[in-house]
Amino acid sequence: MTIEKLSTNTVFGGEHIRFKHRSSTLACDMIFAVFLPSKAKTTPVPVLYWLSGLTCTDENFMQKAGAQQYAEKHGIAIVAPDTSPRGEDIANDPSYDLGQGAGFYVNATQPPWQAHYQMYSYVTEELPQLVEQHLPVSNKKAISGHSMGGHGALTIALKNKDMFTSISAFSPIVNPINCPWGQKAFTHYLGAHCGIWEAHDTCELMRACDNTLPCLIDQGLDDEFLKEQLLTERLTDIVKEKQLDVTIRMQPGYDHSYYFIASFIEEHVAFHAKYLAQ
Amino acid sequence: MTIEKLSTNTVFGGEHIRFKHRSSTLACDMIFAVFLPSKAKTTPVPVLYWLSGLTCTDENFMQKAGAQQYAEKHGIAIVAPDTSPRGEDIANDPSYDLGQGAGFYVNATQPPWQAHYQMYSYVTEELPQLVEQHLPVSNKKAISGHSMGGHGALTIALKNKDMFTSISAFSPIVNPINCPWGQKAFTHYLGAHCGIWEAHDTCELMRACDNTLPCLIDQGLDDEFLKEQLLTERLTDIVKEKQLDVTIRMQPGYDHSYYFIASFIEEHVAFHAKYLAQ
Numbered sequence: 001m002t003i004e005k006l007s008t009n010t011v012f013g014g015e016h017i018r019f020k021h022r023s024s025t026l027a028c029d030m031i032f033a034v035f036l037p038s039k040a041k042t043t044p045v046p047v048l049y050w051l052s053g054l055t056c057t058d059e060n061f062m063q064k065a066g067a068q069q070y071a072e073k074h075g076i077a078i079v080a081p082d083t084s085p086r087g088e089d090i091a092n093d094p095s096y097d098l099g100q101g102a103g104f105y106v107n108a109t110q111p112p113w114q115a116h117y118q119m120y121s122y123v124t125e126e127l128p129q130l131v132e133q134h135l136p137v138s139n140k141k142a143i144s145g146h147s148m149g150g151h152g153a154l155t156i157a158l159k160n161k162d163m164f165t166s167i168s169a170f171s172p173i174v175n176p177i178n179c180p181w182g183q184k185a186f187t188h189y190l191g192a193h194c195g196i197w198e199a200h201d202t203c204e205l206m207r208a209c210d211n212t213l214p215c216l217i218d219q220g221l222d223d224e225f226l227k228e229q230l231l232t233e234r235l236t237d238i239v240k241e242k243q244l245d246v247t248i249r250m251q252p253g254y255d256h257s258y259y260f261i262a263s264f265i266e267e268h269v270a271f272h273a274k275y276l277a278q
Numbered sequence: 279m280t281i282e283k284l285s286t287n288t289v290f291g292g293e294h295i296r297f298k299h300r301s302s303t304l305a306c307d308m309i310f311a312v313f314l315p316s317k318a319k320t321t322p323v324p325v326l327y328w329l330s331g332l333t334c335t336d337e338n339f340m341q342k343a344g345a346q347q348y349a350e351k352h353g354i355a356i357v358a359p360d361t362s363p364r365g366e367d368i369a370n371d372p373s374y375d376l377g378q379g380a381g382f383y384v385n386a387t388q389p390p391w392q393a394h395y396q397m398y399s400y401v402t403e404e405l406p407q408l409v410e411q412h413l414p415v416s417n418k419k420a421i422s423g424h425s426m427g428g429h430g431a432l433t434i435a436l437k438n439k440d441m442f443t444s445i446s447a448f449s450p451i452v453n454p455i456n457c458p459w460g461q462k463a464f465t466h467y468l469g470a471h472c473g474i475w476e477a478h479d480t481c482e483l484m485r486a487c488d489n490t491l492p493c494l495i496d497q498g499l500d501d502e503f504l505k506e507q508l509l510t511e512r513l514t515d516i517v518k519e520k521q522l523d524v525t526i527r528m529q530p531g532y533d534h535s536y537y538f539i540a541s542f543i544e545e546h547v548a549f550h551a552k553y554l555a556q
Contacts, residue, residue, distance in 0.1 A: 009535050009537040009538075009540070010498075010500065010531035010532045010533065010537065010541075011537035011540060011541055012540070012541045013541070046456075061535065062339050064342060066540060068345075068537075068540075069344075069540075069541075219290075222288070253288035254288045255287055255288065257287050258341065259288065259289035259294055259346075260286040260287075260288070260289070261342060262289065262347075263288075263289055263290045263291070263347075
């Protein structure tokens with residue numbers, strides 16, 4: 001597996017690098033972004049994986065969240081993949097919530113999606129292998145994300161507890177099997193049988209487990225998608241009922257934008273730093 | 279003068295607001311962005327004006343610089359105007375460095391530009407009047423900007439020393455009369471007689487003055503435009519020769535991007551806060 005360096009920028013004393021590689025999992029070229037703190041010049045650093053939301057690429061989080069200053073402070077790398085396979089010859093849909101930019105971090109089983117839309121395997125297998133092979137990082141990993149990427153971070157970590165030290169999410173889609181975004185994507189990618197969907201639903205995964213990884217979730221109370229798509233209250237009820245180690249903070253005034261993420265990313269990076277250091 | 283609120287986002291405990299208004303100076307509708315710190319709810323706050331670079335709108339700085347956290351900390355508002363008049367019926371050019379998105383903060387005297395391209399008057403008169411009329415701000419003002427906006431901040435403040443407490447700039451075009459970007463824009467906007475251009479050239483203004491406002495300039499040494507367009511060394515020589523109170527910091531490794539701005543904006547906001555509080 002080879003990777004090609006597309007560009008680098010110095011930021012907060014560390015390095016932001018965009019890489020391109022041929023993904024065997026997704027059967028297309030993919031771009032991902034990395035922030036390497038200056039500490040990585042002398043010692044392997046742990047990695048925070050960031051999964052972005054609908055319509056995003058590797059760039060949104062790196063440009064808008066301001067996370068690099070905290071990753072530099074704690075000596076943590078950040079890896080931000082794209083949100084789906086990309087390319088002219090790859091299945092797509094004109095709507096923003098299906099197809100390219102909307103991979104939902106599952107392995108599609110249905111045509112025309114299954115040939116390329118294998119984001120679950122890409123994020124859990126190919127990407128970390130590539131990162132650990134080519135970059136000065138340790139095998140310690142945490143995971144976070146926003147909206148569709150919050151769903152991705154939560155479901156991927158809950159299904160791979162040995163792989164990550166900690167989970168966090170901003171404005172995650174916690175119950176996709178019961179919201180329009182999730183139902184649309186899962187019908188297309190996984191088929192109409194909703195029993196299969198539960199394996200990619202944070203509420204269902206939390207309901208079925210007795211303990212989670214340390215988990216921090218921030219949700220804006222003025223989020224325009226809260227009531228119809230994100231359904232945070234349903235997770236709050238499950239966490240309470242099962243007394244799980246999950247902190248869910250409802251933040252007054254904040255919406256679904258990167259302004260919200262920027263406002264609290266310092267605390268999320270510090271949260272993960274604590275567990276990555278153990 | 280009325281303004282229309284287009285959108286608001288809570289960010290770092292303060293408020294990011296986009297306003298639209300009819301500009302009499304530019305003879306078109308204009309959008310500008312404001313960050314109001316929470317302190318503005320109880321007392322008028324000073325304002326840092328931010329002038330963006332080529333191709334930017336009001337959005338780039340607000341989304342990518344992460345300045346709001348420091349403005350919130352110091353109790354300072356930020357106002358970010360667009361970089362030119364905008365509209366289908368307004369003179370334009372297919373190139374990125376002329377016309378819409380490239381107003382260069384001068385008042386055009388030449389056709390077809392002079393009907394709308396009056397950014398100098400917009401930034402020094404109409405915009406601050408509008409802001410002070412409609413928003414909970416004091417009349418204390420500082421100014422900063424990036425690249426073409428760094429040129430704008432420096433030249434506008436040097437020509438209006440009573441208006442501002444302090445100036446700063448990232449990667450400014452300090453000698454536009456001697457670089458391709460400046461020569462192209464000034465020829466179109468101000469005419470071919472370069473004697474007139476000197477009134478909008480930081481090097482010429484600094485050469486002609488005995489004292490400046492407190493001034494901080496950051497310039498990346500890996501900036502791809504440093505040698506051909508920005509010409510920072512020429513300003514360094516003048517500042518040294520005239521012993522002016524201007525700090526120019528050459529920052530190893532940094533380029534022309536917002537990653538550079540984000541890395542040092544904390545220090546710029548703190549720099550202005552010191553003078554705005556006096």
